[in-house]
Amino acid sequence: MEKSFDWHKAVEERWDSNVSFWNEKSRKMWEKGSRSTIVPFVEKHMEAKGKIADIGCGDGYGSCKLNEAGFRVVGVDISPKMINKANEVQGDGLSFTVGDLAELPFEDNSLDGVVAINSIEWTEDPKQALQEIMRVIKPGGKLCLGLLGPTAGPRQNSYRRLYGEEVICNTMMPWEFENLSREMGWQVVDGHGVYKEEAKDFPVEQLPTPLKQALTFMWVFMLRK
Incomplete structure (x- = not known):
């Protein structure tokens, strides 16, 4: 009998092979690129000194x-090689562990918050992954989640599904994720868009939220449990 496709193993192997590539990009993304708004956004909504998990932490930057x-931070990634790279980073209250978003290595109601940037797209069942995040966050705790927007190049990872091929990127529209989160009991607290350079001079802030989201490289949500 032909072995069924193992999504989680395929994701692990994909990111194991991407360590060098990701490490070269990561610093630029967090300092001045598409992820530069994340830390200030988290600081705005989550209390410093809280215990949070960075899910899909990659190289740990x-x-x-x-x-x-x-923040006291536990970085989690499905890729053992990414975690090996992340463990080169040192800091008080900072640690890393291998883990799967489908089955997080935390007790119920044990975290003050979770940060998950462009990671839920790499799960086979985003609804189950969102339930797992809700399980580990304390009541009233928050989730900062970055979702690839319609203009993001990495969304091409899911294109070959149209040929009936197995893919490992479960892309969603921001409005789809927002509906899903509300229906699951999350409260949407805040959100903002990250845009490509070509849209920087466009009067995006004058648009209604659905049109803002339609132009994004990434939409960043802040949700409360």
Whole structure:
């Protein structure tokens, strides 16, 4: 019998092979690129010194930035090689562990918050992953989640599904994720868009939210449990 496709193993292998590539991009993304708004956004909505998990932490650069902002951070990634790279980063209240968003290595109601940037797209069942995040966050705790927008190049990872091929990127529209989160009991607290350079001079802020989201490279949500 032909072995069924193992989504989680395929994702692990994909990101194991991307360590060098990601490490080269990560610093630029967090300092001045598409992720530069994340830490200030988290600081605005989450209390410093709280315990948070950075899910899909990659090489750990973002986890380090959050730790420097005063949070106790556990970085989690499905890729053992990414975690090996992340463990090169040092900081008080900063640690890393291998883990799967589908089955997080935390007790119920044990975290003050979770940061998950462009990671839920890499899960086979986003609804189940969102339930798992809700399980580990304390009542009243918050989730900062970055979702690839319609203009994001990485969304091409899911294109081959139209040929009936197995893919490992479960892309969603921001409005779809927002509806899903509300229906699951999350409260949408805040959100903002990250745009490509070509849209920087466009009067985006004058548009209604659905049109803002339609232009985004990434939409960043803040949700409350």
